[in-house]
Amino acid sequence: MIELDPLDSLALTLHHAPGVQALLLGSGISRAAGIPTGWEITVDLIKRLGRARDAGDQTDWPAWYQATFDRAPSYSEILDAVAVTPAERRAVIQGYIEPVEGEEGRRPTKAHEAIAKLVAAGAIRVIVTTNFDRLLEAALRDVGVEPVVIASDDAIVGATPLVHSRCTIIKLHGDYMDARIKNTDDELETYSSEMNALLDRVLDEFGLVVCGWSGDWDTALKAAIMRTASERYPFYWMSRGDPTALGADIIAHRQGRVVRAADADTFFTRTLSKFDAIRADSPHPQSVAMTIAQGKQVCREDRTAPDWADLLAVEVDKVLSFLSGSDYPTERPTNESINTLVATLVARSEALRRLVLIGTRWGGPEAFRAVLRAIAAVANPGGNTSGFTYLISLRLLPASLCFHWAAAGAVMRGDDARLAALMHLPMPRMNGERHLAVSKLPLLALETVEWKVLDGFERARTPHSNYFHAIFATEARDVAIGSQEADEAWDTAEFWVAMEFAAIRLPEYQANKGWFWTPVGRFIWRREGMSHVERLDSVRALRSDAPALKAGLLGGTPEKAKEITDAVTEFFGKVGSGFF
Template identity: 55%
Template sequence: MIELEPINSLALTLHHAPGVQALLLGSGISRAAGIPTGWEITIDLIKRLASVQGVMDAPDWASWYRDTYAKEPSYSEILDAIASTPAERRAVIHGYIEPTDDDDIRKPTKAHHAIAKLIASGAIRVVITTNFDRLLENALRDEGVEPTVIASVDGLLGATPLVHSRCTIVKVHGDYMDARIKNTEGELETYADEFDAILDRIFDEYGLVIAGWSGDWDIALRNAMLRCSSRRYPFYWASRGAPSSMGEDLIAHRMGTIIPVTDADTFFTQLLSKFEAVRSSSRVHPQTAAIAVAEARKISRDERLAPEWADLLRREVDLVSKFVRSEDYAKIVPSKETLNALISETLWRTEILRRVILVAARWGNDEAFRSIKLAISSLTFADMQQGGYTYTISMRRLAGSLCFYWALCGSIAREDYGRVHELLTMKLRTADERQVPAVRVMPFTTYQSVDWKILAGFETRHTPESDFFSAIFEKEASDVVINPDDGSMLWDDAEFIITMAFAYDRLPLVEERGTWFWAPVGRSAWRRASILLSERIQALQEETESSPVYRSGLLGGSAAAAAPSIAALSDFLAKNIHFF
C-alpha cells in the first residue's frame, strides 16, 4: 500500500472532491498578523489586573497570578473580572484586533491569502472560526469572493444556505464589531440551538481540516464534534507539536490524521502549492490542445487521412470511456460537491475531443463528420448497467452532450443545416434498447433527476447549465470564429435550433400518449444581451419554404409542418417564461 504524507493526501482530496472539506480556524491563524492568541491576551490581561493593584513588573506573569489567586490563569475568568458586560468585553477585544492609524501589521497573512485562493478555486466552501477578526473576509474580497458571514443567530436565520453559497464563514464566537461576542468560560460552554444545528450539519456532511486551534477552551465546539459519529470524509488536524489530550481525544473520535506543521503560513502556502500542482497536472496543456486542433483541422479535410482522424477520435473517446466505466465513477455518492467534481473531471477529459469535433464539424469532410456522429453515439454509454444513483447514471451522457453541442455549433458556423439535421435526428440507443433521436436525450435539461442549480456559482441562474457550458464554449469558439461575439451567437443559435427540434419531436408524443408538452430553453429566453427567444420564433415564422432551415429537412421541411410545434412552444413559453 502506498503511504502518502498527510498534506499530500489532503491536497488530492481538495482536488478530487472540491468543497467536501470544511476548515476550522483558531487564533493561531491570525498570529502572524499581530493579533495575539488567547494565551497572549490572557498574559496581557494579567498585567492589566496587576497594574491596578500596583504591581508593574513580574518575572513570570502566569506565576504571579497563581501565587496571588491560588488558581491557574483563566482567560475567560480574568476578562470577566476586568470587563463585566459583553459590551465592555467587546471594547477590550477591539483593541487587540483593530489596527491603529500607524499600524501596518494587522493585515491578512500568507495563510489567509492561501485559504482565500483555495476558496476562490472551489476547493473549500465552508469555514468555521473562533476568531473575531475579519482578516479572512478581507483576503477573500481580494480574490473577488464575497463570503456569507454568520456571526450571530440573527445572521444565521437570514443566511444563504450552505449549498447555495460560494463561501460561508461561521464565526462561532461572534465578530469583534458585535457586542455579543463570546469570551468567558460560561459563554463558551453552550451555543444557541440554531448554532448547534448548523455545526451538527457541517460536521456530519463535511470533512474537516483544523488549524490554529487547540481544542482546549471551546467546550461547545468540542462537544459538537463529539456529538457527530459520521466519518464520511477525512478529518485532518494541522498541529505544531503534539496535540493536547483533549485534541487527541477528538482525533481518536473522528479517526483523524495529524499533519505536523511549523506555522499556519507555511502550512497553507504549501497546501495551496500542492493543490495547484495536482490541478495543473490534470489539465490539458494549452500547447497540447492547440496542436490537436491544428492536426484535426488538417486531417479531417483530407480523405486520404481518414485513418489518422479516426485514431485521433478513438484516443480521446477512450480517455472519457475509461473514466466513466471505472469503479471510481460508479462509487460517486451524489452531492453538490461530488457532482461538481465529476463535471470538472469530464470537462478536462473532453477538452481536446470537443475542440477537434468543433473544427471538424466546421471544416471536415463527410467521412470525418460521420466519425463524429459515431463518437457521440459511443459516449451515451447505453450499454452499461443502469443500477446505482440516478444522478451519476444521467451524468454518463455529459461527454456525449458536450460533443453534440460543439458539433452542432461547428455545423452552424459552416452554415450546413443538413449536418445540423443529421445531428439532431441521428438515432441513439437508450438503456431500454430503444432508438431515439439525439435531440430527445442529448440536451442537458433532459437528464433524469439532475437539477443544474448544483453548478457552483450558478445556483441562482434561470438557466444555469446554459450559462455554465456556454462560457466554456465561448472560450473555445476561437477555433472556428474570429470575433468573440460570434461564438456567443453560435451558442444561442444552437440552443434555439435544439429548442425547436425538441418541440417538433415532442408534439407527436403529446398527441399520441397524452404526455405533457415542454421544451428545453437556453439563456436567450432570459437575457437581454442576446436575441430573445420570442424574436427568434417570430423570425422563423417569417421564413419561406426556400430557407436553409426548411430545405435541410428540419422541422418537417416546411413552414406548414413546423407551425403546430411552433404554436405549442409559444404557448408553453407564454406560461413559463414571465417576459416571453
C-alpha cells in the same frame, strides 16, 4: 443576466486559458507572514515620531498626528521625514521585512504557496507586485520554479521575454535589499519609460487578478492601469468588503469583477482548490493544445480523414474508459460529489468536445461523419447500468457536451444540413428503443439531473446553460472570432435544439396527450442579441425553399414549422414567469 460566480469564472479561465492572467499583488498578500501593510508601517512610524517628540502613550496615534500636524497621516510624508535618503529609507523598510532577533524567519503565507502551485501548474506566468519582500520567490523555489525577477530598469534589458519565461516577477517598487526602492510620493509619481513600457505590455496582453492592493496609493501604477483599457482577458479584484472609491473607478474602467474573500490566504487557497478540481484527471493543457493543433491540420481534407478518425478514437476511448471503469463513482450522490463528478467529466472530455467543435465547423465531409460516429460512441459507455439514476444519467454528459459543441459549430458554419444530421443522429438503443440525438442529448434531457446543485447556480434561471456556456465561450476560441460570435453561436444552437426537440415531441404529445415541453437555454431571457420572440418569428417566416426546411429540420415544411413554433410559443408562455 445570470453570471458565473467570479471565483468559479477565474478558476475556469486559469484552467482553460493557462498563462493569460497576470497577478497584481500588494502588501496585503504578505500580511499573514508578519510583514506589516503600508498603513501598519505608517502607524508605527507615527508612534516612533511621537516618542521622539515626547508625546507619551497615545491610544490613537493617527489621531495624535492629525491634531499635531493638522493633516491626515501619509505614509510617504512620514517616511520621508523619518528617513531622509533612499538608503536610509531602505534600512527602515528592511527592519519591517526581516525578523527581529529571536523571531523565526519570515515564511511564505498560504497565499504565496497557492500562487507558487498555480505557477508550477502553468496557470500563472507573470506577477506584478508593489512589495519589496522575497517571500514569493521563496515559495516558487520551494516548488522547483526559479523566477525571472525584474526589480530595476537595468534588469528589464537582459530579462528573458515574458512569453519564454516560466515565471516573471516584476517588482515595480524594487527589492528591499536595493537602495533604489520607491517609497515616497515623489518616487511613486512616475515610472521610468522602460518600466512603463513593460507594464503597459502586461496590462494590454494579459488579464489581471488584483489582490492585496487598494488602488489608493501608487500614482504611477494607477495611471498605467487607467491608460490601458484592454478587454482581451478578464479583470478580477479581490476585496474583503467594498472597494475604495479609487479602486471602484479602476474596476469600472477595466470592466472588472469583484471577488469577495476574507483575506489573501483564503482567496488564493480557494482559487487553487477550484482549479485543481476542474483539472482533476484532465490531460496537461499542452497535450490538449497539441491535439487541437493536429486536429485543425487533418480535419479539412478527406485524404487525412484516417488521421482525424484516429485522433477522435483516442479521445473517445479515454472518456469511455472512465465512464465504464471502476473509477466512476457509485456511492450515493451528494451535492458536493455531483459537483466534483461534473468537473471531472468536463475535464476528461475537453479534448474530445473541442475536436468535435473543430470538425463540425471546419472539417470536410468524412471528418464530420467521424464526428457523428464519435458522439454516438461516447453516448454508449456500456459497463454497469444499475445504481443511482443521477449517476447513470451523468454518464451521458460527455456525449451531451459534444452534441452541444457540434450544434454550435454547425451554426457558426451556417450549415443546416450538418445541424440536421446531428439532431437526427440515431442513438444506441436504450431500454429496447432507439432515439435521435436531439431527444436524448440536450443537457436538460438528461433524466433526473437537477442542474441547480451546481455551486453558484442554485438560484440561476438556466443553470445548465450558464455553467456550460462559460466553458464553451473559452473553448470557442478554437473557431470563433471574438466573444460575441461565440455567445451568438451558443444561444442560436440552444434555440435550434429546443425547436427540433419540440418537432420530435409534438407528434408524441398529440398522439398520447402527454406533457409537451422543450429544453430552454439562456436565449429565453437574454437581452443581448436576438430575443427568443424574434427567433420564433423568423421560424414562422420560413419559406419552403429555406435551407433549414430543405435539410429536414422542423418537419421539412412551412406548415409543420409554424405548428411547432406555435406549440413552443405556448410552452414559453406557460413557463415564462420563471425566466423573464
